[in-house]
Amino acid sequence: MSMEDLQRFIQFLGGLGMFLYGMDRMADGLQKSAGHKMQQLLGALTENRIMGILLGTGITAIIFSSSATTVMVVGFVNAGILNLSQAVGIIMGANIGTTVTSWIVSINEWGEMLKPELFSPVLIVVGALLGFLSKSGKRKQTGEILVGFGLLFLGLDFMSGCAAVYRTNPVLLHIFTFLGEKPLLGVAAGLFVTCLIQSSSVSVGILQVLALNGMVNWQTAVFINLGQNIGSCAAALHSSVGANATGKRAAVIHLLFNLAGAMVFGVIMAAVFRWNPAFAAASVNSVEISIFHTVFNVSNTILLYPFAGLLVKASGILVKDDGQQKECTLDSTDEMKRHLDRRILDTPSFAIEGVSHEVVNMGYAALHNFDLAAQVLLKDDTGEAVQVNKMEQKIDDYEKILTDYLIKISNQSLNEEQHLIVKNLFYIVSDFERISDHCENLSELAVEKAKRNIVFSEDADRELREMFHAVRSSVEHAIKAKETADMTEVRAVVRSEELVDNLEEEFRERHIGRLSAQTCQPENGVIYLDALNNLERISDHAHNIAGFVRDEM
Known part of the structure; x- marks a missing residue:
């Protein structure tokens, strides 16, 4: 040549x-x-x-x-x-x-x-x-x-x-x-x-x-x-x-x-x-x-x-079956890893769609853990505390898997809208993980309550049930807001958050009144106030999630 x-x-x-x-x-x-x-x-x-x-x-x-x-x-x-x-x-x-x-x-x-x-x-x-x-x-x-x-x-x-x-x-x-x-x-x-x-x-x-x-x-x-x-x-x-x-x-x-x-x-x-x-x-x-x-x-x-x-x-x-199709052989973290396939990353729009779906699944897992924590605290079912801990560990695993995948997506070529969605997904994953953390805190409070043979008064028990119901509504609407991108669900979260804030303030004042009237023991009050605080924080995280969904609309 x-x-x-x-x-x-x-x-x-x-x-x-x-x-x-x-x-x-x-x-x-x-x-x-x-x-x-x-x-x-x-x-x-x-x-x-x-x-x-x-x-x-x-x-x-x-x-x-x-x-x-x-x-x-x-x-x-x-x-x-x-x-x-x-x-x-x-x-x-x-x-x-x-x-x-x-x-x-x-x-x-x-x-x-x-x-x-x-x-x-x-x-x-x-x-x-x-x-x-x-x-x-x-x-x-x-x-x-x-x-x-x-x-x-x-x-x-x-x-x-x-x-x-x-x-x-x-x-x-x-x-x-x-x-x-x-x-x-x-x-x-x-x-x-x-x-x-x-x-x-x-x-x-x-x-x-x-x-x-x-x-x-x-x-x-x-x-x-x-x-x-x-x-x-x-x-x-x-x-x-x-x-x-x-x-x-x-x-x-x-x-x-x-x-x-x-x-x-x-x-x-x-x-x-x-x-x-x-x-x-x-x-x-x-x-x-x-x-x-x-x-x-x-x-x-x-x-x-x-x-x-x-x-x-x-x-x-x-191509014969390799046994991997039997979903019963896979736990949920394996399923999540399979759903977040690396081959989809080259098309960021579809990768974002897939990871958004898995973030919603993480949200429902956090809601399930909330229900378990409610059962432990309100029904004194301390046997379920182990399940709360297991679910919390699984949700921690979800956070790691989703965060790793979101990092890979963020390294792809994205437009401004996609950058915003990915950034918000990072925050939403963190909020769902924090919700589960607070559920674990509630479970630990229930175990401590059982150890000390603490029994809440009828008023305190009724207030906690009302608070749990309002917070659950807030979390559920936040998950649906992310799942459906429906502004109606976002507004429902805002209303629930306002209700939770009002209830938390009202119930705290009532509790102080009971302490003053000596109808409640101080050690009971610590458990009660900590439970109120954790529930209010859970609602805050749900409100954060709704805010991120609103930003994308």
């Missing part, structure tokens, strides 16, 4: 780097702009497979990678958020969504004004100005998208310029012709490059760059493209290592789907090329590759849609 060839190769790699970075910036900006809408997409998903296809297409169009979408699907299935029937539709849609990138790459063949050298610098300048000068988060995200778009096409221009020199190179032309004449080798080449790059969108883009310079014929392009579609399964298969059997099956479904399509289209196109050798040897351009790529993925989805159930069954035959 001459020095000039080495220089062109380095420039080609530099162009590829700009292409990859630009695509990443575009996807990142689009994800930030979509924000909460991405979460709504998941919420709209039902057993309707067509809805799943639309969802998979939409997500892939936003994040520019069918591999990333299917990796995320493996995570959802592994976490129990999706079942395999729902996953099939999303996987089919992901293959359609990935065609968006190929159409973007081919845009420079749509007209002279769309040549990268003309509009790429303009996009980069406008995007950079928006990013640096705008205070609005939305405008900054638009700037990020424009810069990514510009860099993507600048990278394509670099790669195309380097490849143009070799358009008449007899060695390269012979290689591409040979790959076309040997379909299995063509498929293997596309498969290898895609597995190496870990992105079918990028490998298809490279093929289009070569096609731009007239280096690829139809026969070669088709078989390489079929291999690229199979290669897009590599990321999901690799990601499924360590997943449960259901998660592995989702990755296998993606492989079976693409393999079946490649085999059917491979046979059809081989027959077409044999029948029409002139067409097989004709040069293909990037727009025509986009057309074939789109026709293949849409037709494959239509063809295999009726057999989705068979794909699920086939995945079950290939």
